[in-house]
Amino acid sequence: MAAMDTQEPPRSPTVAMGLAEADATMVVATSHGDCEKLKDLVHKQDPTTMLVVMASCKLQASPTEKSSRASMHPLVAAAACRGNLEELRFLLNRGRQSQTRMASGPEAGVTNILKQLNPTSTPDISQEFLNQATAYSWGNTTNTTSAMGQQATDAADVEQGGTNAVGGVTVEGDTVLHLVAANGEAQNFLDCADFSIHGLEKELLSKENNNGDTPLHFAARAGGTKMVSHLIALARARGDRIVRQLLRKVNKREETALHEAVRIGDGNIVKNLLEADRELACFPRNGGTSPLYLAISLGRHKTAKTLHDESGNGLLSYSGPNGQNALHAAVLQRPVLTRMVLEWNTNKDLTTKKDKNGRTPLHYAAGLLPVSQLSACxxxxxxxxxxxxxxxxxxxxxxxxxxxxxxxxxxxxxxxxxxxxxxxxxxxxxxxxxxxxxxxxxxxxxxxxxxxxxxxxxxxxxxxxxxxxxxxxxxxxxxxxxxxxxxxxxxxxxxxxxxxxxxxxxxxxxxxxxxxxxxxxxxxxxxxxxxxxxxxxxxxxxxxxxxxxxxxxxxxxxxxxxxxxxxxxxEEKEMENMKDSTQSLCVGSVLIATVTFGATFTLPGGFIADDHANGGTPTLAPRYAFDAFMMANTLAFILSSAATVLLLRSGSPYPSIRSRSLFKNIAVKLVDVSVTCLVGAFALAVYVVLGPVARRTATAACVLSAIVVICNHADLWVPFAILEWAFFARYGTHPSLLMLLMWPFALVAPVMLFAFWPVLFSLLWAYFGRHNPIAVLKSFLGTLLHPLLS
Structure with a gap:
């Protein structure tokens, strides 16, 4: 409440007549609390205080209060949604009568309504409806009095807000005509629409709910072609100006009923709306989302063509949200839409328009994913x-x-x-x-x-x-x-x-x-x-x-x-890398140690029976490949176990970062070598079992096993393969050949020799283990020096 004191306040001539000259205070009530304070001033017994009310106005409820309060009776809403004209006429007519009679006394209005609630006086009303009316306290005089009184109060409040007072509104501000338009287009719904307009209030046709939607928005959104045509006909009966106002009315999303028809892709409704107003595709005019942009963004080729063909004299808006236009949307859809928009836009000005980020349609087209990167389909x-x-x-x-x-x-x-x-x-x-x-x-x-x-x-x-x-x-x-x-x-x-x-x-x-x-x-x-x-x-x-x-x-x-x-x-990154790599490497090393430990006591070929000579020993022990297998398996177990121990040390927080790094590097090398030993043990075991009976199959298995080792060191030869052609392109043949020779000898050969030494060692051990090492060495040297001595 605001109060303003003036030295010479204006006085009404009528009020000032016969009264002593005194200072006056102007009081303006702007809220419910201010009204209470104003009421207290009226009740004060102060002969020296004069209260002058200079103007009065009805305080409207805030949008929040209106949107959160429903005044439509459930029976009215149910009748409108079902399109039941008799129930709707009965409820709305009786509701208006009850509101009229409430002024003289609510008991009289209730008594008259109760007298009419019987099947004989209302033959078109079903017994189910009468039961529902009774369930809503229409059969109890006391409850009916309070219910009808509350209904009249709600209706009065809503009427002050500018909404239909007879039918009331839903929580979202929908009137009876909104519900009728949204739920069907059969003849009974069309009759209910006629009754709402002619029998209740003509302004219902253009009433908006809390979202700014009219009944025409609802009909178009529901795909009711007949209902849309019927509403347009009802508006045309009141004049062409009313038709244009209804069709061009936008909701809070700045969309007309044409937008709703485009969104659901109903070409018949689009045609009906454009036939009623050839300029409708130009709205909204403030640069919002046009119907054409909406149709193209949804990929509706036929709807977009209908908008263009049915609009009079090319009166078609290409605008879109955030500064975009229809061409921005078209390049992201099928090419037929892009060609179509470019054909319509003869002066090609759409290609120069920018969105809020300054991007033209060419920017959008340039960012399309190439066809070569798409799936086969x-x-x-x-x-x-x-x-x-x-x-x-x-x-x-x-x-x-x-x-x-x-x-x-x-x-x-x-x-x-x-x-x-x-x-x-x-x-x-x-x-x-x-x-x-x-x-x-x-x-x-x-x-x-x-x-x-x-x-x-x-x-x-x-x-x-x-x-x-x-x-x-x-x-x-x-x-x-x-x-x-x-x-x-x-x-x-x-x-x-x-x-x-x-x-x-x-x-x-x-x-x-x-x-x-x-x-x-x-x-x-x-x-x-x-x-x-x-x-x-x-x-x-x-x-x-x-x-x-x-x-x-x-x-x-x-x-x-x-x-x-x-x-x-x-150091922080190294600690994180070491923590992650240690866990994965430790799993691999433990797995290799477990496999090799089990292979030691589950030997290929089985064991000799106890009742034979050397009972309990391996059956294939006398063979050369068996000794090589045992050595390779032993090396794999020892190296993987040693790598596991080092990895545990590298994962401990007590050693310095350099010591932990050293432990991890050594463990990585040992794991690499143990993988080679494991593959060699597998190949030798296959050769031991299949060699005497299927030598070619055994040899093929041994050769194919080398693929695992090659893949384990793929980071050595893959970079070489990538860079070789680059060297050839830059320097020609001779430097490339030089690199081709240097790379294996400088890097690949030492690494591969380090990786394969356990296999060579296993083969040599098996050979020397079965012969006298001194005699073998003398024989080898004699063979090597014989040409020189002779």
């Missing part, structure tokens, strides 16, 4: 729909859009590189070659983006296209080339694609003074452990072998500064 559908032509359709409509950046400075070619759309980039480069060097806000070309997003196909395309050689060494705002980013990311395949192009400079420095070799060298020192099979190690080996240069910028100071700044982070 999706590729078949894409070939049928012409998915590959979506980008070309939009691009050919306006090639200048290629040079239009979004709010982040990304051009369509950057979006294509991020999505891996090689075909789109190829088309852009072919038609607009200069656009290949466009930079985003970070100074990146599309090649930088492709490397950052790990789009290998885009990188390979750029390296193989001779016309793009001029962008291979372009640097971003940090001075990084695409090669810098590939080395920093540690992607061997990405590095090999760039390294294999002779136009890529290996010695450019960025703003920090780092060359690709500097970055590669630094990545090797980023941990206390170095696993030589990593991609970082292979990249460094390739750059060093290619005689790439290091930066002259204080290398010792640089590395010392970097290591000192990263030391704490390095």
């Amino acid at each position: 999706s590729q078949a559908l894409a070939s049928i729909w012409g998915r590959q032509s979506v980008f070309s359709e939009v691009f050919n409509a306006n090639t200048a859009a290629v040079y239009e950046p979004d709010n982040d400075g990304l051009y369509p070619i950057h979006v294509s590189a991020s999505a891996g759309a090689t075909d789109a980039i190829a088309l852009i480069v072919k038609r607009c070659g200069g656009s290949a060097g466009l930079r985003d806000a970070k100074g990146r070309t599309f090649l930088h983006v492709a490397v950052g997003e790990k789009q290998l196909k885009i990188v390979r395309y750029a390296c193989r296209n001779r016309s793009l050689a001029w962008i291979l060494n372009m640097q971003d705002n940090n001075g990084n080339t695409a090669l810098h980013l590939a080395v920093q990311d540690g992607s061997l395949r990405m590095f090999a694609a760039l390294f294999g192009d002779r136009n890529v400079n290996l010695n450019l420095t960025n703003t920090k003074g780092e060359t690709p070799l500097d970055i590669s060298r630094y990545k090797l020192t980023r941990g206390t452990t170095f696993y030589y099979q990593t991609s970082e190690g292979t990249i460094y080996f390739a750059l060093d072998f290619a005689r790439a240069l290091r930066s002259p910028y204080h290398r010792d100071h640089y590395y010392r500064h970097q290591n000192r700044g990263q030391q704490i982070d390095i």
Whole structure:
């Protein structure tokens, strides 16, 4: 309540007549609490106080109160939903009579209603309805009095809010006509609609619920073609202006009834609405979601065509939410929609429109997933729909859009590189070659983006296209080339694609003074452990072998500064890696030890019976391969058990980080060797059993067992296979052959020799164990020196 004191307040001439001159206070009531205070002032017995009420108004309930309070009787709602005209007429007519008679006395109104509640006076009313009416206290005078009084009070409250007082509203603010329109379109529902308009209140046709929906919205949403036509006819009876107002009325989502018809895909309702108003497809006019945009975003081709064909003189809105238009939505759907929208938009202005992020439809088309990356089924559908032509359709409509950046400075070619759309980039480069060097806000070309997003196909395309050689060494705002980013990311395949192009400079420095070799060298020192099979190690080996240069910028100071700044982070990461790797390695080593322990006492071939000579000993013990099997199995058990012990030590928190790292590295090597021993033991056991009877099968099993060892060391030969062709492309035949020889002897051969030594040792042990070692050695030396001595 607000009070305002004035020195010379205005006085009403009528009130001031015959009264002494006195100061007055203006009191304005703005809420229920203020009304209570105003009531207290009226009851005060103060002869010197004059209260002047200058104006009065009805206080409307807040939207929250209106939406949370229902005044429609359940029987009225049930009759409207069933489309029962007799029950609806009875309830609403009697309800109005009861409200009228409540003024003279509620008992009289109730008595008259009770007299009419019998089957003889209401032959069209079912006994079930009468029972329901009795269940709602219509048969008890006292309860009926209070119920009808409350109904009249609720009706009065709702009437003050501007809603139908006779039928009331639901919790969502739906009137009787809303319920009728939403639940059917049979003749009985059409009759109920007529009764609601002509028998109750004409304004029900345009009444809105709490969401702003009219009965026409409800009818269109329910797919009631007849009901929509009937409501339009009822509105036309009141004039064409009323029809346009009804059709163009938008709800709180800024949608007309046409939007509801488009959403459910009912072409008949769409036609009926557009026939009634040819300009309806232009609404809303404030740039919201148009019916055409909604139809295209839902992929409804026929509905979109109906909107275009039925709209008069091309009066069709293409607008969408967040600044988008129908072409933005079309490029994400089937190509037929894209071609259709481009045909309608003759001046091609839709291709220049941007959404709230500054992206044109060409940005959207450039980000489509390439067909080559889709599944086989999706590729078949894409070939049928012409998915590959979506980008070309939009691009050919306006090639200048290629040079239009979004709010982040990304051009369509950057979006294509991020999505891996090689075909789109190829088309852009072919038609607009200069656009290949466009930079985003970070100074990146599309090649930088492709490397950052790990789009290998885009990188390979750029390296193989001779016309793009001029962008291979372009640097971003940090001075990084695409090669810098590939080395920093540690992607061997990405590095090999760039390294294999002779136009890529290996010695450019960025703003920090780092060359690709500097970055590669630094990545090797980023941990206390170095696993030589990593991609970082292979990249460094390739750059060093290619005689790439290091930066002259204080290398010792640089590395010392970097290591000192990263030391704490390095140790934390190393602890996490060690914790995870120790658990997995320990499981593997324990599994190998368990298998080899069981194989020791479950020997191939079984044992000799106790009643024979040497009873209890292995049956196949006299064979050479059996001795080799036992030695390989023993080595596998010993090495895996030793690895388990070391892994337990590396997982303990008491040793230093360097000691734990050393234990883990040794355990890794032992596990690798124990895997080789286990595979060798398996091959020898197969040979022992099958050798005498199926030598070829036994030999094949032994050879195939080597696949496990090869896969166990795949990180040695796979990088070599990836880099070999890159060396050949950059340096030609002779340096590549040199690398082909150096790689096995420098790295692969020592590792493989270390991995296979237990198998060689097992075979030699089996041989020397069955012969006199001295005699065997003399015989070997004699054979070797005989040509020299003779």
